[in-house]
Structures are given as C-alpha cells and as structure tokens.
Amino acid sequence: MTDPLDRAMHHARAWLDGLDTAPVGGRATADALRDALGGPLPETGADASEIIDALAAGAGPGLHANAGGRFFAWVMAGSLPSAVAADWLVSAWDQNSGMFTVAPSTTIIEEITGGWLKDLFGLPPECSFAFTTGCQLAHVTALAVARHAVLEQAGWDFGRDGLYGAPPIRFLTSANRHNTLDAAVRYLGMGEAHMESVATGEFGNMLAKDLAEKLSGLARPTILCLNAADLNVGTFDDFATLIPIAKAAGAWVHVDGAFGLFARTSPAYRALTEGVDLADSWATDGHKWLNVPMIVAWPLCATRRLTVRRLPRARPICRPARMCGIRQTGTLNCRAVRVRFRSMRRCGNLVAPVSRTWWSAAAGIVCRWWAASVPCREPAL
Numbered sequence: 001m002t003d004p005l006d007r008a009m010h011h012a013r014a015w016l017d018g019l020d021t022a023p024v025g026g027r028a029t030a031d032a033l034r035d036a037l038g039g040p041l042p043e044t045g046a047d048a049s050e051i052i053d054a055l056a057a058g059a060g061p062g063l064h065a066n067a068g069g070r071f072f073a074w075v076m077a078g079s080l081p082s083a084v085a086a087d088w089l090v091s092a093w094d095q096n097s098g099m100f101t102v103a104p105s106t107t108i109i110e111e112i113t114g115g116w117l118k119d120l121f122g123l124p125p126e127c128s129f130a131f132t133t134g135c136q137l138a139h140v141t142a143l144a145v146a147r148h149a150v151l152e153q154a155g156w157d158f159g160r161d162g163l164y165g166a167p168p169i170r171f172l173t174s175a176n177r178h179n180t181l182d183a184a185v186r187y188l189g190m191g192e193a194h195m196e197s198v199a200t201g202e203f204g205n206m207l208a209k210d211l212a213e214k215l216s217g218l219a220r221p222t223i224l225c226l227n228a229a230d231l232n233v234g235t236f237d238d239f240a241t242l243i244p245i246a247k248a249a250g251a252w253v254h255v256d257g258a259f260g261l262f263a264r265t266s267p268a269y270r271a272l273t274e275g276v277d278l279a280d281s282w283a284t285d286g287h288k289w290l291n292v293p294m295i296v297a298w299p300l301c302a303t304r305r306l307t308v309r310r311l312p313r314a315r316p317i318c319r320p321a322r323m324c325g326i327r328q329t330g331t332l333n334c335r336a337v338r339v340r341f342r343s344m345r346r347c348g349n350l351v352a353p354v355s356r357t358w359w360s361a362a363a364g365i366v367c368r369w370w371a372a373s374v375p376c377r378e379p380a381l
Helices: 004-017 030-037 049-063 081-093 102-121 134-153 178-186 208-215 241-246 261-265 304-310 345-351 354-375
Strands: 172-175 195-197 222-226 254-255 281-285 298-303
Touching: 004 049, 030 049, 030 195, 030 298, 102 134, 102 354, 134 178, 134 254, 172 208, 195 298, 222 354, 241 254, 254 354, 261 281, 261 304
Parallel strands: 172 195, 172 222, 222 254, 254 281
Antiparallel strands: 281 298
C-alpha cells in the first residue's frame, strides 16, 4: 500500500514546482468543483493514498497560484518552504497547545516566537500576545480586553455584570477603517451605532483637531482605533500626535497594523510608525509579510496583567503552568484548544532563513513601492 503521506508530499511538491508556469487563477466553475469533489457520502472507506490523489486531482483546477510571483489579487503572500515544512510538522505532532502541562514543547515555542515578534516590532517586552486564526479574531481579542478596561475605568465590572446596563462604549475610528473592525464591534456586543468616524485628511489620515473636539465633550468609555497603513492607500495615522490626545481623555488606543506594523522593521520607514508603541493594543497578521500559511495572526496588549485579568479561563484540571513561571497560553488566547499551533509557522520563518535583516530589507522594498504608487505621508529620510 502506498503511504498517503508520501502521496501528499508528491502533490505538494508538484504544486510548488509548477507555480511559475501554472495558471495564476483557478479555472474551474463551482459546479465543476462540486462534481469533482462531491457526490453521495460513501458507504464504505477507501484506500488512503487514493483519497489523497483524488483530492489533489479534484481541487487542482480550483486553486489560485497565490504562492507564486505572478499573483497580485488581494493581499496574500506565498509561504516560504520553512513555514510550509513547519506546518507539516504541526499536523504530524497534533498537539493541543492550551497549556504547558498538555503540550510542553509547543507552549514554549509559542512563548519564544511571541517574544521575537515583540522584539521585531520594537514593542514593550512586557506586552502580552496571543496567536489567532486571522486578523479579524486578533481585533476581537484585543478589543475584548479594551472593552473590559474602559468599562472598569467607568466603575463597571464586565466580568460580573456583563453588558446589561453597562455604560455605552464609544468607538472612534475613521471612514478609512477596515471592515473587520466593524465586525469585531458587532461580535463583542458594542453595536455599530456607537461607532463614530473622526475626520480625515487628503490621504485618509485622522485629523488631530477633530479627534480632540470629539473627546472634549462628556466623558464616557471610549476606544480609539488608528491605522498603521490602511488597505486602500497605505496611509499611516500620526500616532505620536493622536495617541497622547486620546490617552489624556482616558481612551483606550488600538492600532490596526495588519498592513503596516512591519514598517517598524525598516530603518528607512520606521518613522512612519513613530509613537505607535504608545498604544494599548495592536493587531497584525502573518500571511501578508511573514510568508507563512494562511490563517495566522496575533493581537498584542500593552500589559500582561490586563489580558490575564480580562480574559480568564476555567480552572485547569492539571497543575497550572503559571505555578511553574510559564506562560499559560489558554489564558491569553480566545481559542485554547487549537489543532494547529500557529506559532510554529512563524517560528519556522523567524529562525531561518528569515532574520531581522531580511525583514528590514523586505519592508523597505515594499514601502518604497507604496511611496512611489501613492503620495501618502513620508518620513524624513
């Protein structure tokens, strides 16, 4: 019997080797894919290798070659071989990375990778972090902490009393925001009616004067979201000016860094993010810049104390890892039970062949392309 793992590797290699010549876009229609992959639920099993072969043959015509150099639709970079290989190991090891006692090695890998990411972004070392399935959930995680924090500041115990009767939370952002922020506000029960847009300049950057005016009225729990490179033109908000204004009014500041937080790795373009480290939370993802498989992102919060207090987990049935001085991943992640621990994908790239120098060069190249395409705010070089 042929080993299904060998067949999977064969098809994976064939796909990767053909990226330079394969059609860039999927050619199959929805009906054709249903016919190739569907049918009645089988009454009996089949040979595992044959299943893998059939899956590869049926799915092939509907696959986009987004891992290749000719794909320019959406923002989906191709995974480097080190990340793909690490992802294979993740599936083979099949660990439940909820806490150290359940998955010792993977918990420590996550701890190390999170530390490297904070170092890469130049964020405070005491920041907490988590690994999520995408930037959408990274926003939800960070804003869940923000929701607790601003209500606590207003004298409301969210953990005990929930949102019933709670002071309404005002969510300040701009019309230039990504729609995942709207979704996060809905998921967290804060309501789109409480979202308020701050005026923006010619290139979509938030205006400090309008922000100050909106914050000068009656004090109420407030979350401000700023952009580190928006989706449309790559505009960076003026963090060094805006964040102190918000902090003076008692607002929580969250930064959507899905596109631009990696500018901090480039000496030439780091000035675009000046002051971003003053925020309370950040969210970004890995598939745009880290060249890892899709469905990977992380939220970061300025202090671990805030995250642990506001995202508690149930009492573990094993000896708590925190008693051993080890980061308890289940406390910090929305989803404690993860079939695949996302940190391994990043670890595979951050160790080798990718390094701080590599990211610095890559970020510089992309930022220069942005600057040439759109006359957005430039740093003084």
